[in-house]
Every structure is written in structure tokens, then in C-alpha cells.
Amino acid sequence: MTDKDKRFPLPLSSVVEKSRKAAQATPASAKVATPQTATQNAARNMQRAPVSSALPPAAPPRAAPQAIPSNRANALVSDAVRTAMVTRVARQGVKDSKVLAALDAVPRHMFVEPGLWSQAYIDASLPIGHHQTISQPYIVARMIEVMRANGNGGVLGKVLEIGTGCGYQAAVLSLVAKEVYSIERIKPLHELAKSNLRPLRIANIRLQYGDGMLGLPQAAPFDGIILAAAGMEVPQALLDQMSIGGRLVAPVGARHQVLQLIERVSKFEWINTTLEDCHFVPLRPGVM
Numbered sequence: 397m398t399d400k401d402k403r404f405p406l407p408l409s410s411v412v413e414k415s416r417k418a419a420q421a422t423p424a425s426a427k428v429a430t431p432q433t434a435t436q437n438a439a440r441n442m443q444r445a446p447v448s449s450a451l452p453p454a455a456p457p458r459a460a461p462q463a464i465p466s467n468r469a470n471a472l473v474s475d476a477v478r479t480a481m482v483t484r485v486a487r488q489g490v491k492d493s494k495v496l497a498a499l500d501a502v503p504r505h506m507f508v509e510p511g512l513w514s515q516a517y518i519d520a521s522l523p524i525g526h527h528q529t530i531s532q533p534y535i536v537a538r539m540i541e542v543m544r545a546n547g548n549g550g551v552l553g554k555v556l557e558i559g560t561g562c563g564y565q566a567a568v569l570s571l572v573a574k575e576v577y578s579i580e581r582i583k584p585l586h587e588l589a590k591s592n593l594r595p596l597r598i599a600n601i602r603l604q605y606g607d608g609m610l611g612l613p614q615a616a617p618f619d620g621i622i623l624a625a626a627g628m629e630v631p632q633a634l635l636d637q638m639s640i641g642g643r644l645v646a647p648v649g650a651r652h653q654v655l656q657l658i659e660r661v662s663k664f665e666w667i668n669t670t671l672e673d674c675h676f677v678p679l680r681p682g683v684m
Contacts, residue, residue, distance in 0.1 A: 472513040473505045481517040485537050488519075492541040494550070498571035499537050504530075507564040507592050521675075524562045526582050528677055531624060535655075535674060536565050539645045540572060542657055542671065543620040546643050552619045556637070558608035558646075558679075559624030563589030566601050569622070576601045577615050579608040581683045609681045611637045618642060626653045627679035635666055647676040 482500045490496060505516035507530055512522050521529040544550040552573035557566055560580035566589065569576045578601065580586040586605040593601060604612060608623075609631045616637035623630070623646035630646050638644055638660040647653045655671040 472516070473503065477517045478503065481519070481533055484519060485534050488534050490534065490537045490541050492537075492544055492550075494572055495537050495541045495544065495568075498540075498568045499533060501571060502564065502567045502596075504533065504564060506595070507562040507567075524585070525588070526585055528559075528561055528582065528585060530562050530564050531676075536568060539622050539655070540565075540569060542645050542655075543622060543643045544572060546619070546659075547641050548619070554615065554618050555620040555622070556612055556615070556618045556634075557622050557624065558611075558634070560589045560603060561585055561624060563592045563603075565622070565624060566603070567593060567596060567598060570598045570601050573620065574600060577604060577612050577618070578602070579604045579606050579612060581605075581607055581680065583684065605683065607682055609633065609679065613637060620644070621646075623647065623679065624676065625679035626650075626674075626676040630656070630658060635660070638666075647674045 479500055481504075482496050485499060486496055505513045508516055508522050508524065515522055517533075519532050519534050521532045524530050543555070544552060546552075550572075554575045554577065555569055555573040557569060557576065557578040560566055560578040562585065563578075566576055566578040569578075578589070580589060580603070583605060586603060590603055593603075602615075606612075608625075609627075611621075611631070611634045613633070617639035618637055619639050619642045621634055621638060621642070621644040623634075623644075626647035626649055628650065629648060630644065634644060635658065638658075640660055640662065642660050644658040644660075646656055646658070648656045653674050653676060655674045657669040657671055659667045659669075661667055
């Protein structure tokens with residue numbers, strides 16, 4: 397990707413190498429997750445200790461798990477493993493080369509516990525604490541691809557993400573959009589995302605703690621909006637914050653969820669298209 401150096405002032409290879417060395421020195425949990433839906437993973441969710449709101453210069457320490465052997469740690473987070481993940485996502489139907497390159501550039505294992513590194517590059521959602529999950533790589537790529545397929549040749553100025561979680565999708569979005577705004581309603585996850593993203597030094601992400609269902613009117617309008625949680629319908633506040641020609645991609649439904657694309661074609665008109673089945677954690681109001 398031609399602009400990768402601009403978006404990641406530190407070479408990703410050096411960041412990944414640091415995380416590998418940390419794994420060799422820091423014990424990692426023996427917990428193993430199997431491929432399943434986000435809802436099922438959330439049910440087996442591991443709770444994290446809340447992160448202090450007063451962030452230190454470096455990422456806060458995490459619970460000490462059992463050690464991963466050094467040779468295994470290197471294999472689990474290698475560039476080849478991540479590239480294999482991107483190849484699988486492409487075979488599943490994602491064709492946008494810019495999205496695939498972004499997926500290949502972001503080290504997904506840095507956004508989950510070291511004990512889950514062995515699962516970081518399979519196509520599965522994984523627990524991140526507080527009954528929330530990191531979405532499977534395919535659905536992250538699919539939603540961003542749909543959002544980019546706009547009438548402006550895929551150009552995205554400002555985008556809004558509802559549900560920051562651990563920060564992974566925001567990192568991917570930062571490589572395909574000029575500005576990324578991301579809202580998280582769970583304070584410990586908001587702090588976790590900040591600590592996860594800090595080593596990557598991404599300049600164009602703005603994290604916000606608040607109620608995602610209200611959007612971010614002070615930064616609107618947005619060329620694209622992505623929801624990482626499913627409600628029975630898309631809140632009108634978010635529809636109003638779309639730019640004309642903008643695209644919103646969101647899971648909708650309760651037990652049976654579908655991915656929906658909403659395009660704003662005029663000030664008072666939106667077009668809704670159902671894309672495919674999906675599984676997400678519930679969209680909830682308020683903060684906690």
C-alpha cells in the first residue's frame with residue numbers, strides 16, 4: 397500500500413517483533429477459542445480488569461498468562477499467517493484490493509490476549525471482554541468493501557464506527573479513509589482500544605467514549621458509517637449524520653440478523669438493501 401508509511405509512522409514489522417518478544421517474556425493463557433459466531437463467542441467471554449482512565453505512556457499491564465514457546469509465538473504472528481488469512485478472505489468473495497491490503501497490514505493478534513494468538517488469524521470472532529468480541533476478518537473486510545463501493549470511486553473522507561471494541565476495525569478503516577471517528581459505550585473497552593492502538597501511532601483515528609446510538613453530530617456528515625453491533629433498526633440519528641451519497645453498513649435483527657446497506661440519496665431519502673446473514677452482539681443505548 398502506497399500510503400502505509402504515512403498511516404503507520406513505525407514500521408509494522410517492528411511493532412509485530414516487539415509483541416513477539418513480549419509474548420516470550422510474558423506468560424499467555426491456555427484458553428483456546430474455536431471458530432464460531434460473535435454471539436456464541438461472547439457467551440464464553442473472558443472478563444478483563446477495567447483499564448484506568450489515567451493512561452500511562454505505555455500500554456497498561458495485562459493479567460499474566462502461561463508462556464507461549466518462542467518458536468510457536470513467532471509462527472503464530474508471522475506475516476505469512478496474516479497473508480494466508482487475507483487470501484482466505486479474498487476466496488470468500490472480498491475483491492477490493494485496498495481493503496485486502498489494509499487487512500494484511502494490521503496485526504490482528506495485537507488486539508487480542510496473547511493466549512488467543514493461535515486463533516488471531518482464523519476466520520472467527522474472539523472474546524475481548526465485557527461480553528463483546530472482535531469481529532471475524534471476513535465480516536470486517538466485507539462491511540468496509542461495501543461502504544467503499546460508493547458513487548465517489550471509493551473515496552472516503554470521514555467515516556464513523558459505532559462500537560470501537562478493541563480497536564481492530566478502526567485500525568483497518570484508518571488505511572482506507574482520511575479520518576476515522578469511533579465511538580465505544582463501555583469505558584474499559586474505550587481505554588483498551590487506546591492502549592492497543594497507541595503502539596501503531598495512527599494519526600487519523602479519533603476515539604470517543606459515548607452512546608453510539610446518538611452518533612457524533614459535531615463531526616458529521618460522514619461519507620461512511622459502520623455499526624459493529626446489531627439493533628432492531630438503524631437509529632434515525634445515524635441516518636441524519638450521513639452525507640448525501642454516503643453509505644451505512646449495519647447488522648439488523650435479533651435472533652436472525654442480516655447485514656444491511658443504507659445509501660442516502662437526498663436530504664430526506666434513503667435506500668435500504670439487504671446483503672447477507674450475519675451474527676453480531678446486540679446494539680445497546682447509553683454508556684457503562
